[in-house]
Amino acid sequence: MNLFLMYLPVFLLVFVRMSAFFVTAPFFSIRGVPNQFKIALAFIIAVISFQSLPIQGEIPMDLTFILYVMKEALVGVILGYICEMMFIAIQVAGGLMDMQMGLAMANVIDPKTGAYIPVTGNFKNILAVLYFFSIDGHHMLIRGVISSYQVIPVDIMWAAFGSENVMMTAVKTFQTMFTSAFMIAAPIVVALFLVDLSLGIIAKSVPQFNIFVVGLPIKLLAGFLLLIVVMPAFLLTLNGLFGNMFRALAEMMKSLGGSP
Known part of the structure; x- marks a missing residue:
């Protein structure tokens, strides 16, 4: 009984970080996924992770335990959102493409957030999720958050949330997100700009x-044809995007753990 009471706070902290991660992580945060499934998955992975934790001291169940819980929740949310930002880049790229194709007003409901997003962004986001599963990206995400307990132990009261490394990693991830969005959207945006330029010359002549x-149907047709043409390049871009995501996750874990 004493052993159970000694390790119960540690397990609860592990469970809090895992649950917070699933709240913001890609795919796991989809509103269509039942909350019971998320809680059960977080519990199972917490049990698995708990067996290999580097615990150096006992965690008291007093008012300071609230600080431990807050720290674990923040760590989980930050790590999950760092990964989610790379999927947001795909939606940003879709918005840029829809604006050029004339579909800016044709939004659909995102099953992940319940918000309205561009049609092309939703289409590319679905492709990205399917490709993410095909390369076992969800397994790598789970392994990543499990390894975070080695870098950011649960028995320290606070993490380096306000450190310079954390801020620089966050800024770098935002920069990568927007750069990736422009890289994904650039071929179609530039090509449709040339279509606009050609239509303008024709209208002037x-x-x-x-x-x-006539212009809108031509732009729509050109946009859909370009989507098909650049699809192989989009999949190659996803490789780099997911690679950046896992690198950003590792860098953020090191920064939160106080490593230089």
Whole structure:
């Protein structure tokens, strides 16, 4: 009984970090996934992780335990959101493409957040999730959060949330997110800009040509054809995007753990 009471606070902290991670991590945070499944998965992985934790001291069940819980929740949320930002880059790219294709007003409901997102962004996001599963990315995410207990032990009261390394890692991840979004959207955006330029020249040369009636179908057709053409390049970009995601996750874990 004494052994159970001694390790119960540690297990609860492990469970808090794992649950917080699943709240913001890609795919696991989808609203369509039942909360019972998330809790059960977090509990099972917490049990597995608990067996290999580097615990050096006893964690008291007093008011200071609240600080431990807050720390674990923040660590889980930050690590999950760092990974989620790479999927947000795909939605940003879809918004840029829809704006050029004339589909900016045609939004659909995102099953992950319940918000309205661009059609192309939702389509590419679904492809990215399927590709993520095909390369066992969800397994690597789980292994990553399990390894975080080695870098950020649960028996320390606070993590280096306000350190310079954490801020620089967050800024670098934001930069990577927007850079990746522009890389994904650039081929279609540039090509459709050339289509707009051509239509403008035609409208200037032939005033009788009703550019507003003909221009939108031409841009839609060109946009869909370009989506098909650049699909192999999009999959190659996803490789780099997911690689950046796992590198950002590792860097953030080291930064939160206080490693230089």
